[in-house]
Amino acid sequence: xxxxxxxxxxxxxxxxxxxxxxxxxxxxxxxxxxxxxxxxxxxxxxxxxxxxxxxxxxxxxxxxxxxxxxxxxxxxxxxxxxxxxxxxxxxx
Numbered sequence: 137x138x139x140x141x142x143x144x145x146x147x148x149x150x151x152x153x154x155x156x157x158x159x160x161x162x163x164x165x166x167x168x169x170x171x172x173x174x175x176x177x178x179x180x181x182x183x184x185x186x187x188x189x190x191x192x193x194x195x196x197x198x199x200x201x202x203x204x205x206x207x208x209x210x211x212x213x214x215x216x217x218x219x220x221x222x223x224x225x226x227x228x
Contacts, residue, residue: 142179142216143186146172149219150194157223164195166223170202173218177206 139145157163174180180187210218 140214141183142174142176143183143190145215145217146187146219147190147194149217150191153219153221154194157221160223160225162223162225164198166225167195167198167200167221168224169200169222171220172202172204173207173210173220174204175207175209175216179216180204180206 139148153167154164157166210216
């Protein structure tokens with residue numbers, strides 16, 4: 137990990153999701169649902185303003201359905217957040 141803060145990891149994770157969407161011919165507006173898995177609820181709450189800034193910087197004003205779940209740990213020991221995104225891509 138190059139990012140060690142929750143906000144930094146969130147920002148990078150959203151960028152990574154954008155790259156996957158782009159490779160699929162989709163955009164952030166195709167995201168229907170996000171589930172965020174965080175390891176520290178207190179850190180999340182104390183950084184809400186910065187999280188909002190990072191979110192809007194990458195996602196713009198698209199706000200799909202979202203859940204935030206606190207977990208004991210993630211598979212990568214240094215990870216503070218993992219995001220699962222579900223996109224609906226029309227191939228009409």
